[in-house]
Structures are given as C-alpha cells and as structure tokens.
Amino acid sequence: MIELVLADRCIACDKCVQVCPSDVFDAVPDSAPVIARQSDCQTCFLCELYCPVDALFVDPDCRTPVDVDETAVRATDWPAQYRRDSGWGRARRTHPNESWRMSDIFAAARALGQETP
Amino acid sequence: MTADLELTADVLVVGGGLAATWTALAAAQAGGDVVLVDKGYCGTSGVTATAGVTHWFVPPDRHEQAVADRHAHAGGLADPEQALRVLRTTWDRLPTLDKYYPFPVRDGEPDRTSNVRGPEYLRAMRGLVHRAGVRILDHHPALELLLRPDGSAGGAAGVRRQAGGSWRVRAGAVVLATGGTAFRSHLLGSRGNTGDGHLMAVEAGARLSGMEFSNYYTLAPAFSTMARSMSYLFGTYTDADGRVLELPSGPARNRVLGAALLRGPVFTTLDRAPEWVRRKMPVVQPNFLLPFTRRGLDPYKDRFEVTLLGEGTIRGVGGLTVSAPDCATDVPGLFAAGDVAGRVPVVGAISGGGSPNSAWAVSSGTWAGRAAVRHARSATRAPVRPVGRAGIRPGGRPATVDTTAVVDVVREELNAYDKNMFRDEPGLRASLSTLDSLWTVVEGSLTGTGRDAVTARETASLVAMGRWIKTAALRRPETRGMHWRTDDPAWQEAVA
Secondary structure (H helix, E strand, C coil), rough: CCCEECCCCCCCCCHHHHCCCCCEEECCCCEEEEEEHHHHHHCCCCHHHHHHCCCCEEEECCCCCCCHHHHHHCCCCCHHHHHHHHCHHHHHHCCCCHHHHHHHHHHHHHHCCCCCC | CCCCCEEEEEEEEEECHHHHHHHHHHHCCCCCEEEEEECCCCCCCHHHHCCCEECCCCCHHHHHHHHHHHHCCCCCCCCCCHHHHHCCCHHHHHHHHEEEEEEECCCEEECCCCCCEEEHHHHHHHEHHHHCCCECCCCEEEEEEEEEECCCCEEEEEECCCCCCCEEEEEEEECCCCCCCCCCCCCCCCCCCCCCHHHHHHHHCCCCEECCCCCEEEEEEECCCCCCCHHHCCCEEECCCCCEEECCCCCCCHHHHHHHHHCCCCECCCCCCHHHHHHHHHHCCCCCHHHCCCCCCCCCCCEEEEEEEEEEHHHHHCEECCEEECCCCCCCCCEEEEEEHHHHHHHHCCCCCHHHHHHHHHHHHHHHHHHHHHHHHHHCCCCCCCCCCCCCCCCCCCCCCCCHHHCCCCCHHCCCCCHHHHCCCCCCCHHHHHHHHHHHHHHHHCCCCCCCHHHHHHHHHHHHHHHHHHHHHHHHHHHCCCCEECHHHHHHHHHH
C-alpha cells in the first residue's frame, strides 16, 4: 500500500490526487498531499508512475500497512523505478517500451512445455 | 430533489476503463453528446490500466479458423456468429489507436497483434475520448440508475467523491461499462470492480447469465497484487518440504496449483527464465519486478511463496445478458459493454483472459456506443426516478453495518479455493446461506452519505454478486469449462 509522500521532493502538482483510482490522497493547499485513506489503496503503483518527481513510495504488501524505513527508501531508486522502466518523463529515450516482446516470451515458455498454444 | 451537478446528454457512459473509453469514443464519433462518469480516474481505472492486453486481432481471411480453433475447447456454449462479429469489429476499430500507441512496425505496417501496455493504452484512450468532445467526470462514482415511467433508462445519479455533493445526469441512453467483479481478491487493479453496474442493471430489470463461470485464478507472489500469467510459466514449483510440483500446461495447471495450495504453502523460483527474458523484463513489464526489488528478492534465483488471486467475472465470463449485435440489456435504453456483460457467447465456458476480453471491450464498446446514440435520438423526454435500493434506500430502519466485516466474508466465500475453485452442492448451499444472511442485513439497514455512500453501495453489490454466482453454480450440477463441480462423476473421472 501507499506508505510515503516525500514532502521535500513533492512539487504539490496534485497529480497523484487526481489519478489514484481509489482516491486515497487528499490535496493540501500549497503543500504535499496527504495519505488520507490508506486502507483503500489497491497497491497498483500507478501513483508512482504518474509522479513527475519520484516523491511517492508504495510498499508491495497489499494487505497490511508496514513500518517503512524512510531513510532506507530514500537511499534506493525505488520511488523512480516504475516511471523510469516505463520510459516516462526523463527516461523516454533510455527505456523504450518493449512490451511487444511478450509474444516472444510466451513462445519461449511454450518451448519449455509450460504453455499450450 | 436536485443534485449539486445536473447535466443532460444523449449518452451517459458509466465506467472509465477499456470498454468505457471505446464506448464513449464510438458514441461521440456517431454524433452523440456524451458524458462519461468514472468512479476513479479515466486513465488509471480498471484492470487493463494496471497491466497490459493483447487483442484478438486476426486478418479477415482467418476469422473462421480462429473462431473454430478457440471454440474447440470452449465447453460448448459459445456462439460462433458472435465471436466472428467481435473479430470483424476489432479488425475495423483497433487501428484507431495507431497514431496514439507505439505498435511495433513490421513490413511497414503496425503490428496490432502485439501486447499493449496498460497505462499507456488507457492514457491514449483518455486523450482520444477527450478530443472527441466527451465530457469526462473523474471521481464521480455512479450509485443508481434513473428510469422513466415506461421503465426505460434515462440517466444515473451518484456522488462527487472529491468535489463533494451529488451528481445527476439525464441521458437518452445509458451504457454500463463498470467491469467485472473480483471480490476484493487483491487482483491487480480490481479494487473498484465491485459489481455496482450489475446491481444497478438488475434493479432496473436486466438479467444475468453465465454467472457460474466466475472462478478463474491468476498467480501472484503471496504478499502482493502482482498477478501475472507470463513470468510464472518459467517457475519451478515446490511445496513446504521442497518437493517439486509437476504442473501441467493449460487449464489443468490451476487445478493442480489450487489443490496444492489447499494442502499448504507453495513456492516458486523463476529459474527457467532465459537470460534474455530476465534482461528485458523491466522494459517489457515495468511493474513486474517492483514487489521483488522492494523485498530484496531476485525472483529468478530466490524462492518465494505464491498465491492464486481470484479473477471473479473479470477473466471469468458471466455478466449482464446482452443481445447481439447492439449489446442492449433487457431494459430499454440500457446497454452494457466490456466485462460487465456476459461473454459466454464469445468465449464459451472458459476464461476470456488473454485476447478475447480486450477484443470484446473494443467491439462491445463500439456496438453499445453507436446503438446508444441511435436509441437516444428516438428517446422521449419524461420525468425520471432513481431506482437504487440495497445500500442506498434500506428496506428497514437504517443502522450501522460493519461493511469491512461484510466484505471480508464475501472475499472468503468467493475466493477460497475449496469454496469457489472446487465446488460441490453442500459447499455452495452453505456459502449461499451465509451470503443470504448478509443480504438481509445489507438490504434492510445499510446506507451512507458522501464517500460512505460509495462504500455502502460497493458492499451491497459484492454481496449481491456473490449470491448470484452461488445460485448459478448450484443450478449447473455438472463440470463445464472453468466451473468445476467435484460432486459431478464426470469431474472425478477427468481428474483420475
């Protein structure tokens, strides 16, 4: 579930408030949004994808909130991972969308006998 | 009573995912004045936005063969004509996306048979819908339909989840594109898929069909939502004692996995994934690795616990009965597109996952959108009345209902492998009895305002959907497609 809004990175664009399909954030005037309804989070990571400044962190546990070590998260590239690997924003040229390779990957699985055509 | 936001339109589309956007686009292109209301945000809503889809996109000269191949294993209930219509319409319509999604180019032509990444697809669809002149209302969950005195659909009403207050849209026709229902299984992207559209339609007089075909499951890491078919094909599966589980390919795979999960935890390591697949995975499926990285796991080397997440009627195929070729429900002026509609005619009794469901979203949205515009042109202006009941207007005295507890019971009854994957008459009767008791409470007492109104209605819808599924599953005492009746002698022979 959504665990962190890194206020010092946040530019208060409120994009996350707008795009969250479960409406978990509340906007705060001239400030970073707050996580108002964490238990409604569906752990889809789409807020991270849309955040232009890598200011959000979603923990993969979809059932219970966890104690997240903010310092540890800040030392990683996790808040940037989804947007970068998707080739959004600055990563447009470095990480092109190669989802078309899925048919080749399924073919590789078929070759292992794990998939019926 | 007036709402805080009152609008009129030719066509109201309820939903904001794949089918809803194809519907709104078709209706606007047919000249309709269209309003789209989404519970969440049109662009991230629905199960497509969080994953990716491949379309059943086949050149016309191969349509007959494609349908014959697919229906050979469909469990006998499919209608080849309806499947052919889906192929024809998808062939015509999917190229609309060419300019807005980077299909790989092969031999100078966009390859539209390739996988389309979800967030980019829905972002593109939102752009198309917006440019077509559709008014998009995000975070405007619909609660109930409005009917005219003659029983025809004349709009819908709901709450403005972020702006506050209520909304009401009067329309010449309404298209429900609210998705299937995954019973809060934690399936990626499915939290809002609670069956609201099904309940609204049934209250207005629509029928359901194929609801017993509602028990497909997809693998995910045990702690996570990250349901995937592809990568898990490269796993070596073991039980708690480290014994290797031999998994067959095809539908029997889930049967063996489900039985193993009932005995105890199941683990996997994706150690059979070729090196190039591992290297490319981040730019093929950028969200797949997120749960692993954040737990310090290397899924290709480390052993991790897995679960099967229920797909309900998402990859299951039951839903509102719609007539070909307009996707009209039994309620005049009310249409249904995408997973809220039954897909048995298209895919039979097996999963609609893979490519047919997305082709169905494209084609049913196109048909419903166009038919809704035609209907709206002949619709008469008449007063409308709201017809929502359970979760809105309780039959008895309103009282506090613990909606979290109710949803937890529904989640158990509609997801547990020994209750939903493997079915028998005593189990189904026990589940139905449990759900009937919940329904009595929900129908009699539950209501809410503001965001609580949405929770109340979602809770009521989940219970209603659960009861319909158990009822349908009881009425089919045979194993067919994904509906596995372990008390059917044919099942016992098949697994022996």
